[in-house]
Amino acid sequence: MQRSLPFQLFRYAAIALALAITLVPILWMVSMAFKPFSEWQSAGANLTWIPNAPTLDNFRFLFGDSGSDLIVALDRTAGKPILSSLLSATIGTVIAMTAGTAAAYGLSRFGSGANLPLALIQLRLFPPMAVMIPVMMMWAFLGLMDTWWGLALIYGIVTLPFAFWLMKTFFDDMPKEIEEAALVEGCSRLRVFTRVTLPMMAAPLAAAALFVFILNWSDYLIALLLTTREWVTIPVYMASLSSSMTGQLYGAKAALGLIAAVPPVILGIMIQKHLVRGLTFGALKQ
């Protein structure tokens, strides 16, 4: 559709404005991550949008290089928390997606009644705190406190209802005749699932997995309660980035925030093709 030039200009101006508003915090974080101590520490005095003297000091600081002009030193570096977050969020996502997809398929195809699917989200009816304290005691009893696998397990359990509900909607929307055609053409039930259903679900699976991963990746509360020292995750570690002398270490926090934004963004770009299709799956029946 050919539109007039003023209209196009207005359109792009509106888009630019919307982007500016939504992206300001991100820009601010990026800018802060590259500012030297003197620029982020006294923000009120000389506010700068773009670092005057860009530096990687904040990143070096996070990984234990105290050569910066910061007078504080960290008692541990960001490496282990990043590893902890990666392990627990990834394995947690794998657990939630595997169990959630299997459960969603089973209930979508062979389930009866509406109560069971609803029961699966009853955990969400409680404030997370109410559920997490008993979990904390169980984890202590099981020796899962302050371990990445303990965290991965609880992430998998907590995000399972999301994975289940997302996938169930997708399975419900899939025309059943496609699976029946595969049955008639010689497939066993299991083979129908692996050869027809799963490949057709690639896009919804990718979208749901990203959603679940982001939930796990950005968790603070659970990690705060279930890890103490060895396997704290990025958000918990980030909260500890302060010192009595300088207060909050904003520069280091911004640098860590930037690092934390990388995995979801990479995942998002990797599955971008599937993402739009996944999120609009129901509308795309052929």
Add this chain to the structure above:
Amino acid sequence: MAEITFDNVSKRFGATVAVNAASFTVRDNEFFCFFGPPLSGKTTLLRLILGLEVPDEGRILIDGKDVTRTGPAARNIAMVFQNLALFPHMTARDNVRFPLVERGVPAAQITARLEEVAAKLHIGHILHKHPGQLSGGERQRVAIARALVRDPAAYLMDDPISALDARLREEARVELKRMQREAGRTLIYVTHDQEEAMSVADRMAILEQGVIRQIGTPAELYDRPATSYVAQLLGAPVMNLIPPGLFATRPGAALVGVRPEDLRVTPDPAGRAEVTGVEPLGGYTVLTLRAGESQLRVLLRGQPAFAPGQRLHLDAAEERLHHFAADGHRLAG
């Protein structure tokens, strides 16, 4: 090669009786048609034959073997679904190959068979595309190719050409009939289009709310409908069903049926019928008449000159009249 027998088969979904005590036999190499209005149980019958549904009562036999509880994969029946059910993540080629690959047919044989079917259905040039990139007619041909590619005991088709426009449908049904003859296989076909059913079927079954009302050749059903329901389902314009009185009537008849083409009319100022409508259709003309309390439709060849308001003498040969009892059943004789 398959003879498919239903022995008193019933299937219920909750309170709905989808198929009620159906007993019939589809003969080997027959082009058999299920015909009825929507929700009359046609699709459920197909699904029972396929093994996608298990009957609540009765037995299903294929070539004399009881398959009532046999799974779909073991029944060796090919199906074209109403919504085609192509695999959207596979190319047309992989869709057509699928039944052979799943049955472990050697690759060389698959390729040969694929080429043969693709040539027959003229889809060679679109095999590399995904279903989403194909037109409705192309998808239909790919779906039919997927059913034809292997050598099943019988083919089942659920209204497979309904998405085509009228002219293509006519071509497609002639083509289907020819392919069925050549393949020498049983073909069970579901349609809601009576003209399509009558033109392709060797025999057909008329369904009403899960009950098979009558089975026979199209000519038998047309000439000797067992009930007034069957009588009205076949033929266009539909059969005139009028209270007795206008024509010679047998005792016990509550309704007299006469097909529009069996009525004879001649201009007669003293006639008992009056023309109320004239629809010239080119080769045919449909007259709407009023005679007494009844309204009748008459099908005439060509374009005879009749005008609304004109009075006609109306009459029909005795042997072309159908007499139905109050419960709708045909009176013997």
